[in-house]
Every structure is written in structure tokens, then in C-alpha cells.
Amino acid sequence: MTDTIDVIDHLVGITPDTPADALRGRRPITREHAHKSWTALFEPVDASQASRVERFAVATFVAALHADQGIAEFYGNKLAGLENGAVVLATIKALAELNATKGPYGHYPDGPLSAENTDGLILKLGPADRAVLGDRLAAALEHAHLLTYRPRDASPAELQKLLSAGWSTTGTVTLSQLVSFLAFQIRVAAGLRVLAAA
Amino acid sequence: MSDTVIEPAVEYPPVVFTQDKIGWTAWLQPLAEVELTDRHYEALVDKARAKSAYFALLVRDPDILEARTKTDNDIFYNTKDGLPRAERELAATAASRLNGCILCASVHSRFASQYSKREADVQKLLDEGVTADLGDRWNAIVAASVALSATPPAFSADHAKRLRDVGLSDEEISDVVHGAAFFNWANRLMLSIGEPTPAS
Numbered sequence: 001m002t003d004t005i006d007v008i009d010h011l012v013g014i015t016p017d018t019p020a021d022a023l024r025g026r027r028p029i030t031r032e033h034a035h036k037s038w039t040a041l042f043e044p045v046d047a048s049q050a051s052r053v054e055r056f057a058v059a060t061f062v063a064a065l066h067a068d069q070g071i072a073e074f075y076g077n078k079l080a081g082l083e084n085g086a087v088v089l090a091t092i093k094a095l096a097e098l099n100a101t102k103g104p105y106g107h108y109p110d111g112p113l114s115a116e117n118t119d120g121l122i123l124k125l126g127p128a129d130r131a132v133l134g135d136r137l138a139a140a141l142e143h144a145h146l147l148t149y150r151p152r153d154a155s156p157a158e159l160q161k162l163l164s165a166g167w168s169t170t171g172t173v174t175l176s177q178l179v180s181f182l183a184f185q186i187r188v189a190a191g192l193r194v195l196a197a198a
Numbered sequence: 199m200s201d202t203v204i205e206p207a208v209e210y211p212p213v214v215f216t217q218d219k220i221g222w223t224a225w226l227q228p229l230a231e232v233e234l235t236d237r238h239y240e241a242l243v244d245k246a247r248a249k250s251a252y253f254a255l256l257v258r259d260p261d262i263l264e265a266r267t268k269t270d271n272d273i274f275y276n277t278k279d280g281l282p283r284a285e286r287e288l289a290a291t292a293a294s295r296l297n298g299c300i301l302c303a304s305v306h307s308r309f310a311s312q313y314s315k316r317e318a319d320v321q322k323l324l325d326e327g328v329t330a331d332l333g334d335r336w337n338a339i340v341a342a343s344v345a346l347s348a349t350p351p352a353f354s355a356d357h358a359k360r361l362r363d364v365g366l367s368d369e370e371i372s373d374v375v376h377g378a379a380f381f382n383w384a385n386r387l388m389l390s391i392g393e394p395t396p397a398s
Binding site: 019023026027029030032033034036037039040041044045049065066067068102103104106108109110111112113116146147148149151152154155156157158159160163168169170172173174176177178179180181183184186187188190191192194195197198 | 201202203204205211212213214215225226227255256258259261262263264265266268269271272273276279280296297298299300327346347348349350351353354355357358368369371372375376378379380382383384385386387389390391
């Protein structure tokens with residue numbers, strides 16, 4: 001399905017020959033490479049550094065944190081179809097419900113911008129969730145929560161948590177791309193929905 | 199073996215939003231030029247990027263880097279029609295100011311100034327933040343970019359109407375949406391795998 005149907009069109013519900021289709025059609029390179037970004041992350045040639053379950057689990061979580069139920073369901077359904085996916089999905093849904101908030105917040109480097117520092121929820125998973133998810137996915141979800149809501153709080157220590165949980169340097173790059181791509185895809189969809197409804 | 203975090207201990211790090219040419223240093227090991235294959239160079243799109251720590255780190259996953267770069271280039275450089283480049287850069291700067299990416303904001307505020315010739319207004323956005331008064335048209339573009347950049351996104355029909363009221367077509371509003379949305383990708387990447395360094 002994803003080979004022939006553009007994912008953003010699918011998520012927004014854009015059908016041929018509508019005004020929203022025309023808006024996307026006038027930027028064919030953007031449309032093509034936004035879709036290729038999706039396939040690079042979610043139909044990877046090499047999943048050795050980040051598994052398919054990890055990719056769809058993080059995506060489901062990030063979409064749910066953005067309160068985009070339609071997109072969360074899209075990724076969640078794909079997660080549920082993978083081995084052990086249904087169990088992971090149930091945990092992720094519960095975690096997203098408990099830990100959804102509003103961003104961006106976080107801290108600036110010490111200096112004049114410190115006056116703009118704002119605090120908010122910092123996700124720390126407990127032992128029960130860790131037992132279901134495993135150390136790698138638990139660390140990935142904590143990092144995804146940080147990147148989604150408080151990207152300016154990122155630090156070497158936060159990356160160290162991923163490496164300590166078993167993520168490689170390359171896997172960490174892929175994970176960072178995936179969470180960041182979702183922030184883009186969800187916002188393009190949100191913008192196009194408003195324009196499509198006009 | 200390369201799987202260790204780098205703690206660069208930057209002296210005099212940039213601590214304010216600026217249009218100066220500041221730098222960036224990685225927290226994870228970029229690929230060295232001798233490690234790069236043809237596939238890596240293809241994914242870098244522009245070969246000169248092999249010298250950039252940021253792109254040499256991202257190229258560890260070549261498929262997503264290549265698709266991301268081509269998306270980026272079309273959203274910002276394809277100006278044969280639609281929103282002027284200056285205002286695409288304004289959307290990028292507004293998103294970066296809100297999310298707090300000092301380096302992203304420096305690069306794209308410089309572009310916004312270069313293409314608009316409104317350096318003082320761009321500086322006002324950096325100094326005062328996303329509620330700075332920049333005139334009706336820019337205020338509408340900044341407000342829409344900021345609303346879209348909130349998590350969850352808060353971009354609504356009211357933002358689109360305000361943009362139409364200052365003269366933007368739906369095609370141009372779509373360019374604002376893509377410019378701001380793309381920087382929610384760029385800001386998170388740049389903030390999370392390294393940090394800014396002072397102007398040399």
C-alpha cells in the first residue's frame with residue numbers, strides 16, 4: 001500500500017483532483033522526498049541498528065504525544081502487526097495518555113536566555129514499563145518525549161542514556177531522525193488539513 | 199568502538215540568538231572522510247558537506263539523510279513561484295526561535311535578512327522573541343509558524359485567514375506550513391546531536 005499511496009496524502013485524506021491535491025502537486029519534489037523520508041525510516045533496507053518494532057513504537061508514541069489520534073492509529077496499527085507489537089502498543093498508549101503535555105519547554109544555556117527557561121514534565125519510566133518494553137525501547141521513548149516537548153534540553157548525558165541502553169551511534173542518528181521527521185510530518189498534515197477544509 | 203558520547207566543553211558558547219556565523223560541534227562521532235563510500239557521497243547530495251560535522255554524522259544513515267536534504271532544498275530553494283525566499287526563512291527563524299535552536303536561528307535569520315533587507319526586524323524577532331511586532335504581514339507569518347510549531351500544533355483556520363488577509367494565497371500559505379514544519383525537524387536534529395560553538 002505504502003509503495004503506491006503517498007503517506008501524507010493518506011494521513012490527511014487527500015484524494016485526487018481536490019484543492020489539497022493541487023497544493024501538493026505543485027511541489028512534486030517535496031511530495032516525493034517527504035514520502036521517501038518515510039520509506040527510509042519505516043521500510044528500512046537495514047534495520048540492524050533500529051528494529052521495525054522500535055521504529056513503529058516510537059512513531060506511535062510521538063504521534064500520540066502530538067495528540068494526533070489519526071496518525072497515532074496509523075502507526076499503532078502497523079506496530080500491532082509486528083511480533084510482540086500488540087503488547088508494546090498497549091503500554092505505549094497508556095504511557096502517552098499519562099505523559100502527554102504541551103511544548104516546547106526547557107532550558108537555555110546559562111545567560112540572558114535563562115529568563116525564558118520553562119519547566120515541564122520529564123518522562124522517567126518505571127520498572128513495570130521497562131519490563132514490558134526492554135531497556136532499549138524504554139530509553140528511546142524517554143528520549144522521544146524529550147525531543148518532542150523540550151528539544152533544547154538535549155545534552156551529551158541524554159545521548160549517553162541511549163548508548164548505555166544498547167543503542168549504537170548510527171542507531172541514535174536514525175532514532176533522532178525518526179522523532180524529528182515525525183515532528184515535520186505531523187505538522188505538514190496539520191497544516192494541510194486546515195487548508196483542505198477551507 | 200566509536201560508540202561513545204563526545205563532551206566537547208565549548209568555551210564561550212553562544213548564549214543569545216544572533217545573526218552571526220556561529221559553528222556547531224557533534225556529540226557523537228561523525229564519519230571520517232576516509233570512511234565515506236559512493237553511497238555516502240550520494241546521500242550528502244552536496245559533496246562539500248563531507249567537511250561538515252553535522253552532515254558527516256547524519257550520513258551514518260544515508261537513506262534518510264538524502265531524502266531529508268532533497269525535501270529541505272525544495273521547500274526553501276524552489277522559488278520559481280509561491281512565497282518569497284525571505285518569508286520562508288522567516289518561518290524557519292520563527293520556529294527555531296520558539297524551539298530554542300540558537301544555531302538554526304542564526305543561519306536562517308541571516309538568510310531572512312539577506313533576502314528581505316530587513317535586518318533590524320529580523321534582529322527584533324531574535325531579541326524579543328516570537329511576539330515581536332514586525333508589521334502585519336510578517337506578524338501573520340510568524341504567528342502561523344509559531345502555532346504550527348507548538349506541540350500539539352495549534353495552527354487553525356484563524357491563522358490561515360490572517361495570512362489570506364495580508365495577501366497570501368493558499369499556495370503561499372502551504373509554503374509557510376512547509377517552511378515551519380521542516381524546521382521542527384531541523385531544530386530537533388541539530389539540538390539533540392551536538393551544540394553551537396562561537397563565531398571564529
